[in-house]
Amino acid sequence: MWSKSYRITFACLNTMKSYRYLWTRPYSTFRTTVDSSEVKTFLALAHRWWDEQGVYAPLHSMNDLRVPFIRDNLLKTVANHQPGKPLSGMKILDVGCGGGLLTEPLGRLGASVIGIDPVDANIKTAQLHKSFDPVLDKRIEYRACSLEEIVEETTETFDAVIASEVVEHVIDLETFIQCCCQVLKPGGSLFITTINKTQLSYVLGIVFAEQIAGIVPKGTHTWDKFISPEKLESIMESNGLSVQTVVGMLYNPFSGYWHWIENTSLNYAAHAVKQEHLVPAEGETEELRVQASTNPSMHEELKK
Numbered sequence: 001m002w003s004k005s006y007r008i009t010f011a012c013l014n015t016m017k018s019y020r021y022l023w024t025r026p027y028s029t030f031r032t033t034v035d036s037s038e039v040k041t042f043l044a045l046a047h048r049w050w051d052e053q054g055v056y057a058p059l060h061s062m063n064d065l066r067v068p069f070i071r072d073n074l075l076k077t078v079a080n081h082q083p084g085k086p087l088s089g090m091k092i093l094d095v096g097c098g099g100g101l102l103t104e105p106l107g108r109l110g111a112s113v114i115g116i117d118p119v120d121a122n123i124k125t126a127q128l129h130k131s132f133d134p135v136l137d138k139r140i141e142y143r144a145c146s147l148e149e150i151v152e153e154t155t156e157t158f159d160a161v162i163a164s165e166v167v168e169h170v171i172d173l174e175t176f177i178q179c180c181c182q183v184l185k186p187g188g189s190l191f192i193t194t195i196n197k198t199q200l201s202y203v204l205g206i207v208f209a210e211q212i213a214g215i216v217p218k219g220t221h222t223w224d225k226f227i228s229p230e231k232l233e234s235i236m237e238s239n240g241l242s243v244q245t246v247v248g249m250l251y252n253p254f255s256g257y258w259h260w261i262e263n264t265s266l267n268y269a270a271h272a273v274k275q276e277h278l279v280p281a282e283g284e285t286e287e288l289r290v291q292a293s294t295n296p297s298m299h300e301e302l303k304k
């Protein structure tokens with residue numbers, strides 16, 4: 001009898017504990033941005049990242065554009081930099097790093113980079129590859145986890161967050177961008193490359209690139225998940241990011257090279273900067289601070 005009521009009490013306490021856990025956990029535990037079907041797709045190709053002629057060849061050659069894009073935009077924010085290691089002293093989070101194709105060149109430029117990916121096998125490939133270079137081995141840390149897990153551990157930590165060819169694979173893009181913003185330091189940079197949601201991107205990006213030319217494996221992309229630069233900009237701006245640049249990228253399947261173009265109907269790159277916190281000026285009244293939080297021009301006045 002005693003043991004039965006003990007068991008019931010124990011069960012009740014446990015249930016209450018889990019509810020308390022549910023109530024007190026941050027929202028991010030429940031809103032995942034990871035789509036399990038995407039995980040399956042990337043898992044099957046995890047051993048192919050470093051094959052420069054293989055399925056990820058366009059990502060290898062995209063480095064010709066995206067590495068200078070990230071480097072040059074980051075260097076606009078610093079006065080002095082070490083020759084040869086221009087990004088030294090910077091902390092970068094590479095979200096959805098895959099096998100580390102972009103993480104490694106950023107480490108070589110001197111940055112301390114954390115590469116995260118929800119696919120464990122991708123992280124194993126990335127870890128093995130960087131282990132061949134002792135310099136990179138020190139500068140890069142890889143972790144098999146989601147962005148939401150990083151947000152639970154740390155905020156306002158990184159000078160730059162990068163999500164290259166990732167956002168078209170996530171679920172709940174709003175939460176994903178919100179998390180990117182949370183881990184950025186004020187004044188830090190968010191870099192995104194992705195595919196626009198246009199009729200042209202359906203024809204060239206899915207029908208041509210996947211079904212006809214086999215540039216990308218069949219089933220890699222879902223047109224519904226593509227995002228227009230306008231929508232992406234609006235999500236970024238509503239999360240306190242100020243969009244600096246949006247520029248088109250065109251892949252030439254004959255040469256295997258990428259080119260910058262003005263037109264963003266297919267692939268594009270975006271750079272946004274997290275707005276600085278509003279620092280209350282000395283002697284500033286509460287009323288002024290409230291006004292400033294709703295009026296950007298007042299914000300500028302207070303900064304003077």
Ligand SMILES: CC(C)=CCC/C(C)=C/CC/C(C)=C/CC/C(C)=C/CC/C(C)=C/CC/C(C)=C/CC/C(C)=C/CC/C(C)=C/CC/C(C)=C/CC/C(C)=C/Cc1cc(C(=O)O)cc(O)c1O
Pocket residue numbers: 055056057058059165195201204205206208209215216217220250251252253254259260261263264265266267
């Ligand atoms: C409006 C517009 C952008 C039109 C483009 C259409 C077109 C055919 C343009 C012709 C070029 C032209 C006249 C451009 C004018 C601007 C200009 C003067 C540019 C400068 C010079 C230049 C660009 C010369 C190139 C000329 C040329 C011969 C171009 C090739 C033409 C052609 C057929 C283009 C289409 C390219 C193509 C197939 C695009 C596919 C789009 C797409 C979304 C591909 C995905 C690529 C990708 C991100 C691969 C990496 C990847 C990713 C993933 C993943 O999971 O995300 C997985 C993988 O395995 C991957 O490999």
Ligand SMILES: C[S@@+](CC[C@H](N)C(=O)[O-])C[C@H]1O[C@@H](n2cnc3c(N)ncnc32)[C@H](O)[C@@H]1O
Pocket residue numbers: 033034035038039042059095096097098099100101102116117118119122146147163164165166169170171
């Ligand atoms: C096309 S690959 C890009 C890899 C790398 N950024 C590059 O450009 O070389 C997309 C990567 O995003 C990862 N990914 C998918 N969903 C994700 C999510 N919700 N959060 C973070 N990464 C994700 C995949 O596992 C995959 O490694």
Ligand SMILES: [Mg+2]
Pocket residue numbers: 165166168169221
């Ligand atoms: Mg993609």
